[in-house]
Ligand SMILES: [Zn+2]
């Protein structure tokens with residue numbers, strides 16, 4: 001008797017991805033890693049079973065499959081194992097593999113934690129985070145440290161609700177994998193993740209394919225799949241190693257757009273859509289749209305469905321049943337802000353306080369993103385834990401920024417400060433210091449439990465200060481960790497409108513503060529918004545999209561947001 005292994009292309013591909021990760025952890029050279037990763041991608045995308053191509057000796061002709069890789073595939077086909085990978089799995093401590101699998105960590109960071117902090121298990125990493133040893137590493141800020149603590153916590157407690165940021169990372173990865181399958185014709189995220197809700201219960205993915213079995217098999221074999229909870233003909237529900245449950249549904253290409261509309265929800269939005277359809281003589285169902293003298297619709301996009309009903313296209317962020325269906329019917333939807341409208345970031349931390357990068361590094365990354373300006377807003381002196389800046393250090397920092405700006409012709413670093421609104425009221429720096437800044441963000445970092453009157457009047461005082469431009473993270477909430485302060489949001493918005501002050505949408509996925517509801521209110525009060533990342537390291541500059549999505553959920557247009565302005569126009573607002 002001989003054993004027969006039938007290996008799915010995805011399984012072979014993942015072996016090469018894992019091999020590359022483990023070698024990266026060991027510090028192997030870049031070209032080798034790239035060769036393995038490219039081979040993995042090629043294998044995943046092959047329309048025929050790799051195993052058969054190998055047996056028929058056709059695999060060597062595939063570009064990117066060299067001798068070394070071919071030999072490893074041969075090993076997998078013959079024995080079901082790859083010796084080199086098995087050896088690495090034995091050699092690298094199991095705890096390190098768990099660290100590597102943490103959201104946002106990966107091989108490179110796991111290797112830094114191992115070498116520089118001696119972290120070889122989740123417990124050791126947690127210990128290092130609690131002792132603030134992670135934020136001391138180059139390129140990693142306090143936020144990365146907090147996120148690691150939280151993700152380990154989620155992993156261990158398997159909470160029922162997850163932050164959007166975590167769900168979207170998993171969504172990007174999983175849809176990326178599914179897209180490599182030749183059987184997958186279209187892949188989209190659906191559900192509350194597509195609507196960018198701040199917390200979600202699960203991740204829904206929709207795939208168009210003629211071969212659902214193949215797609216569902218690949219999801220079952222996906223390395224982050226921990227357990228299959230349910231499998232039907234065209235749906236699979238799995239538990240993942242990240243804690244978030246995932247549901248993947250496969251439909252035919254003809255059904256795709258109706259299924260996407262349905263699986264995106266929300267329930268309330270669909271109810272209102274169905275009611276409006278009925279009032280216009282249509283019948284809208286999960287599988288199609290008919291009636292009103294028309295033939296059944298064969299849509300080529302979701303837009304076709306809305307359009308047949310006489311509606312403007314409703315972006316997923318607005319589909320919460322908050323009046324968007326009537327607005328679309330009256331062709332009165334706001335022209336929502338887009339990611340590409342953002343020209344700069346006005347709340348960032350450098351390694352002068354608790355950030356992980358130099359101002360030069362942050363500016364370089366922001367320029368790469370296509371921004372024309374940023375404001376560096378480190379913490380002020382009273383925030384000792386974050387190494388807040390004294391007037392003297394701030395003056396030094398501003399001199400350095402002047403020097404940096406001399407080097408750019410197409411980019412400006414604005415001199416900023418995130419000044420503390422002190423627990424007893426008042427600001428943490430004197431007026432003559434604040435006067436030297438281009439951008440003053442005022443935020444609360446203490447006295448979170450004060451009664452509504454006390455905390456509101458503290459913030460109102462900041463709104464009334466002539467040097468303050470922006471109020472940072474107004475409610476101070478940390479999603480899943482602590483409620484916001486008892487601040488009277490409407491009173492603050494009313495005062496902000498009166499004093500021409502800007503309110504922040506803090507884009508960090510654990511804050512999203514203002515939230516969508518408060519964004520809506522701010523717009524009603526006529527208050528301008530700044531969408532900022534509050535990034536403490538370079539990676540987090542990319543979190544801007546969460547703030548933009550929150551703004552879109554709140555119905556904002558480009559003109560409602562100050563950091564869509566070119567610098568001269570922005571300065572006019574900041575200097576008045
Ligand atoms: Zn802050």
Ligand SMILES: [Zn+2]
Pocket residue numbers: 347349418534
């Ligand atoms: Zn900040």
